[in-house]
Amino acid sequence: MINVLRNPTYARLFSAQVIALLGTGLLTVALGLLAFDLAGDSAGAVLGSAYAIKMVAYVGLAPIANALVVRLPRKAVLIAADIIRALIALLLPFIDAVWQIFVLIFLLQAASATFTPTFQATIPDILEDEADYTKALSLSRLAYDLENLISPVLAGLLLLVISYHWLFMGAVVGFAASAMLVLFAVLPAQNAKVAPGPFLDRLTRGTRIYLATPRLRGLLALTLTAASASAFVLVNTVVMVRSGYDGDEKSVAYALAAYGAGSMLAALAMPRLLGKLTEQVVMKSAAIMLSGLTLGFGAYLLIFGLPFWPVFLLIWAITGFLYASILTPSGRLLRNSAHAEDRPSVFAAQFALSHVCWLITYPVAGWAGKVLGLPGAMTILGLLAFVGVAISRNVWPADDPKELLHDHPELPRDHPHFRDHKGTGRTHRHVFVIDDEHRAWPTHG
Numbered sequence: 001m002i003n004v005l006r007n008p009t010y011a012r013l014f015s016a017q018v019i020a021l022l023g024t025g026l027l028t029v030a031l032g033l034l035a036f037d038l039a040g041d042s043a044g045a046v047l048g049s050a051y052a053i054k055m056v057a058y059v060g061l062a063p064i065a066n067a068l069v070v071r072l073p074r075k076a077v078l079i080a081a082d083i084i085r086a087l088i089a090l091l092l093p094f095i096d097a098v099w100q101i102f103v104l105i106f107l108l109q110a111a112s113a114t115f116t117p118t119f120q121a122t123i124p125d126i127l128e129d130e131a132d133y134t135k136a137l138s139l140s141r142l143a144y145d146l147e148n149l150i151s152p153v154l155a156g157l158l159l160l161v162i163s164y165h166w167l168f169m170g171a172v173v174g175f176a177a178s179a180m181l182v183l184f185a186v187l188p189a190q191n192a193k194v195a196p197g198p199f200l201d202r203l204t205r206g207t208r209i210y211l212a213t214p215r216l217r218g219l220l221a222l223t224l225t226a227a228s229a230s231a232f233v234l235v236n237t238v239v240m241v242r243s244g245y246d247g248d249e250k251s252v253a254y255a256l257a258a259y260g261a262g263s264m265l266a267a268l269a270m271p272r273l274l275g276k277l278t279e280q281v282v283m284k285s286a287a288i289m290l291s292g293l294t295l296g297f298g299a300y301l302l303i304f305g306l307p308f309w310p311v312f313l314l315i316w317a318i319t320g321f322l323y324a325s326i327l328t329p330s331g332r333l334l335r336n337s338a339h340a341e342d343r344p345s346v347f348a349a350q351f352a353l354s355h356v357c358w359l360i361t362y363p364v365a366g367w368a369g370k371v372l373g374l375p376g377a378m379t380i381l382g383l384l385a386f387v388g389v390a391i392s393r394n395v396w397p398a399d400d401p402k403e404l405l406h407d408h409p410e411l412p413r414d415h416p417h418f419r420d421h422k423g424t425g426r427t428h429r430h431v432f433v434i435d436d437e438h439r440a441w442p443t444h445g
Helices: 002-006 008-069 074-094 096-127 130-148 150-158 162-183 199-211 215-246 249-276 279-304 308-325 328-336 340-372 376-393 416-420
Strands: 402-408 427-431
Touching: 002 008, 002 130, 008 074, 008 096, 008 130, 008 162, 008 199, 008 215, 008 249, 074 096, 074 150, 074 162, 096 328, 096 340, 130 249, 130 427, 150 162, 150 308, 162 376, 199 215, 199 340, 199 376, 215 249, 215 279, 215 308, 215 328, 215 340, 215 376, 249 308, 279 308, 279 328, 279 376, 328 340, 340 376
Parallel strands: none
Antiparallel strands: 402 427
């Protein structure tokens, strides 16, 4: 897997991602502890609201940011977003009210809504071979898992000698280092066809392609399943550990590390799994198991209460494994569902639409946990996870070939598209994606 790092441009970008996420992981731990200091047992509700605000920023701003910056040099966009994130993280240690958490989280995530889709859309242009890109997706998943594994462990060690307020500085250092690595990376030239048409077309193009593609609609439904489980983990782990197990700050870090370890194991296994099974089989199987685990654990909590600490850590690790098994293959689906010039828009659409799922599940995890208790919240999220599975089975057919037979009754016979793809009259077969000549998915009854 690591041989893909022989590409110097990807190696620099991957290093930038790792360092920034290490800092973000420290920020996540510190934010949870700050919320507990400010709100006590209501910390889950505070974090649920903070994560919901984060999702509002992602959902509302990602397509707008992509439409505004898609014609700008990618390197400048990535560096500017990192600098803004570093400046905002610098302010977080000095807040003393819950509303200040909400304001700064919105501004921080607005910059991330610009950075992340741009970063994700750049990688397929650097690694054009599908095998290399699959390895890059797994490495990217591993990088995200550092936020859940290494960062909490590092936070636990640092908390032995410093106050948690200093953990916010880790995010500042991470974002600044990420900007420096991007500065020295040589990014490929952007496609000349990028960003055609007026602003409104650029704003909606990615979403139109995404929602017209069955496999991407299925991806969105499975993201709801993944978000249902992960929202409970991220929002309520601090409450379960501190109040339920009477644990300390380091115990919170260990619980999040167990979740990250499971996710990392899935990322390591993914290249081999996707070499034998299709993305659809891997993702749908993991979604069914994750839904059952979430609903079952919610029922267990309701009847028996908290399990022994090692059992709890194991459940969190399995949850992380299944969560990553759903989301890691998503980049391959996105790459195969759009032309190169449309990828930035489609990745931005995935970024925005997928976070609608977390916009739903984070408040449920936080406020249902406060009103109904943690068992009730987890049971509701387990049911919501099964809703995602059911929708995916209906909108993403099991038979999903890349090449489709279709016709173009609306095009003139001398249209260039017929010269590029020869067939019988207006009917032909080729790798099918939504674009200007293909605005609807062929169903053939």
